[in-house]
Amino acid sequence: MTDKVPGKNLDVASQILRHATRLFAARGFVGASLHDIAEAVGIRKPSLLYHFRSKEDLRRSVLEQMLSHWSEVIPRILHASSSGEAQFDAIADETIKFFSEDPDRARVLLRELLDRPLEIAPLIELHVRPWAKILGDYIRRGQLQGTIDPLVDPEAWVASTINLVLSSVAVHAGLGRILAEGKRRKSVTPTFPPRLVHELKRMARSSLFLAPAAATATAPDGAPES
């Protein structure tokens, strides 16, 4: 239900999804009207409702599109790198990159988590649980081998760390004031600063591994972004 056949104009449906994502992220689901979304695309409200039968349908599609994008990136890194710290780093990098390269993803997800906690539970189950379990098992193995702090609560760590990344990206525009000294950013969607990316990764690592592993933690940079 995503890709239309060629020949037509630049896929109106995906244009609608783009602006719907943007406006849902900025104003919330109830706060973003179909009228405003349609105007942003350059069409009228009834035309939007031709592509998506209802606002609820649009919401579902926005979420599906985002999660399918996520489901596309995760298996790749899960099987690519060998297990161990390399895989841990790959997952961390990819997760932070996924959200920070488009903060609207984090905002829409966070809003869904707040607006409809029970309704998205199945989606969490489907899209997060699998690799959350992989991370949890990895932690337990590390605890047996003595590389990871035995005091870590694997599932709680995973849940909290996802939360940390998600919300850091989502509310950076608001909470970033603590960081920025005198800088005034009028942009509602500022770039997520590398400085925060680096600190997020450092926090995740150092709250997990027993050996400070200064060699890797001090690596010249924090995020391979090129």
Next chain:
Amino acid sequence: MTDKVPGKNLDVASQILRHATRLFAARGFVGASLHDIAEAVGIRKPSLLYHFRSKEDLRRSVLEQMLSHWSEVIPRILHASSSGEAQFDAIADETIKFFSEDPDRARVLLRELLDRPLEIAPLIELHVRPWAKILGDYIRRGQLQGTIDPLVDPEAWVASTINLVLSSVAVHAGLGRILAEGKRRKSVTPTFPPRLVHELKRMARSSLFLAPAAATATAPDGAPES
């Protein structure tokens, strides 16, 4: 469902604030109608608008009430305990307690951060910046003394850790699925589990201090709640 007081009924205005906080937290500012808030209190909409001139006024009051509560608890712990790790623990405990004893506080704040990042910036400046600076200075001192990891970015750590606590409490109902194996919680406002409280504190500590300090980190319990 509320406790009445001898003579008058228990301050209608504060009743309105209570239910407004609850409904803003659950449905967001635009999603919670004045009609529904008034009905929850047991009055009609125009009566509510006698106590609060507008919905915007109600929003401000909800936020003010919450932040004044916060401003009441913070200076106390800032001056009470001596500096050092004791003060660090006191701040961490009090912050986690403040939000986890009423998750609606975290939800309302998180929603404001998402809905109006620029508008609440002054409030962050006023209510968070001061003790965020104290924590930042404490971290820098610890780094000079060699007790805190020199790789820590003080301001980024503070911002991220606030974020971690705030969002963990706020979206626990939604993201908690990663934790709960088979348990089904129908409650929209479940109790924030001690297990998560403990892991949050552990993460905050271990991502900061150089010496694992097993003695304190393994302390019999995670939150002094009595």
Next chain:
DNA sequence: CCTACCGATCGGTAGG
């Protein structure tokens, strides 16, 4: 993809 229009609900006011 449009114009025209629907009932429902929104925040807020009049007036008592």
Next chain:
DNA sequence: CCTACCGATCGGTAGG
């Protein structure tokens, strides 16, 4: 603290 009512806007439909 209430009933009655306001214009504006909401999601959605008719019909082309």
